[in-house]
Amino acid sequence: MQPVSSKAQQGDPTAHANDRHLDDDEPPRRPRKGIYILPNLFTLAALFGGFYGIVMAMNGQFEQAAVGIFCAMVLDSLDGRVARMTNTQSSFGEQMDSLSDMVSFGAAPALIAYEWALKDLGKYGWIAAFVYCSGAALRLARFNTNIAVVDKRFFQGLPSPAAAALVMGLIWVVTDMGETAFSLPGMVWLTFAMTLYAGLTMVTNIPFYSFKDVNFRRSVPFIAIVAIALGISVITIHPPIVLFGVFMLYGLSGYGVYVWKRMKGRPVSVISTSTDEPDEEGLHR
Template sequence: MKRGRLKRPMRGIPARAIIPNAITVLALCMGLSAVRFALAGQWETALTFIVIAGVLDGFDGRVARLLNGQTRFGAELDSLSDVIAFGVAPSLVVYLWSLETMPRYGWIFALAFAAACALRLARFNASIDEDEQPHKSAGFLTGVPAPTAAGLLMFPIFLWLVTHEPLFRDFYVVAPWAALIAFLMVSNVATFSWSSIRLKRGMRFGALAGIAGMIAAIVTIPWIAFSALAVAYLISIPFSIASYAKVRRQRGPDEPSPDAA
């Protein structure tokens, strides 16, 4: 009696996963390149590289799902890339731009932001607070996402580039701001995700026109546009908290709350 040949388990990364992983690595490289230009005092170029990293981060997951190339390796690589591109790189850029002038404690604020980013991503991967975070089916995120937090951290630099006002570069302004954004990253505050945004049929055309206008603004007046986006996101946080509270009330005391996923 012949024994059937045992199929060897496939090892390595499937070919379909190479493209999304390459995009993730490119985002990581963009973050590190931002530090290189910050060291040379080329602040606009440094910010541009971090923005490019954010755009790439938005594509890698979608490309992976499109190609059916989701892998555990890719998930771990994505988290590592996010820590560097949206945690380490922005904190170093802001430190070199402002916080290094703060006697003794400037580096602590830069470290706090990078550490908060790493903790947030570790919490997301391990789901250690699964019983406390808003239910994904309700369309909410827990805390501010890392790419968004990186953009918010650089908000004073955006304002400085627009106005050339020295106040925005003062560590008395930048240090508390960095601490606030680091806190929002690791907090349990419910924030909107794309899946939580529901547009009425009559508003869709206007929304598309608004997006087109924002893209045009980013191309022509980037730092003003990014400043406006940062302000809009900050304004949305109280509304996301209220919206999440409404979801909990609608589910009633007898139904499992979004926190009990």
């Protein structure tokens, strides 16, 4: 509490005005910035899934490592939707999501694949792992810089969670069969090819459907709920094979869309859907 001046005690009306003037000279206090906890909890959980996968691979438990990465994929698909549904989007959340993706879908799959099979190939093995890891970093950086000019219906290149699913799905299927990369002929080189394919496809301009135009707040026919229930039932039959098969189809679907658009004479680039600007010349070829 500020002391009251003698003029104020004597009833001088200018004393209170001077006191208010002194208060106005004090710098205003900035409101403390907070962090929305709900969407960032999902992001942290996804980050933990990637870290868990690395730890399990270091201990030779590759099936648990694959499960950790797939759990991170589910959590990563939820954090953004939760933020939009609860109106808790923030720049901090966007940066946190990118860093989590780099660990869970960039570094973790590369290290797990190297520990599982690629280390037996010497230099070729760690080069393939690095190509995948750098591809994920480049893809995430390009996504963050082009987010305002990319057609939201499509991803530019294979998204990093799907790329991780290709590599980890192969490991999950083989380990679920009770085999290793060295007990099956050619499996080491198949892992090498899959890692390179996933890493390079992430940095291409091939369009992959993003499913971002699906509105979960909109009412749907009853048959859609039945189809979702059937899909869940099919996955539970044998999760490793079913999930790996689904992501293999998705990992090839972009090239199918590219060829189909080429045959129809439609633009194949997902950057800048308008062709009116001079700077956009050549983007739609």
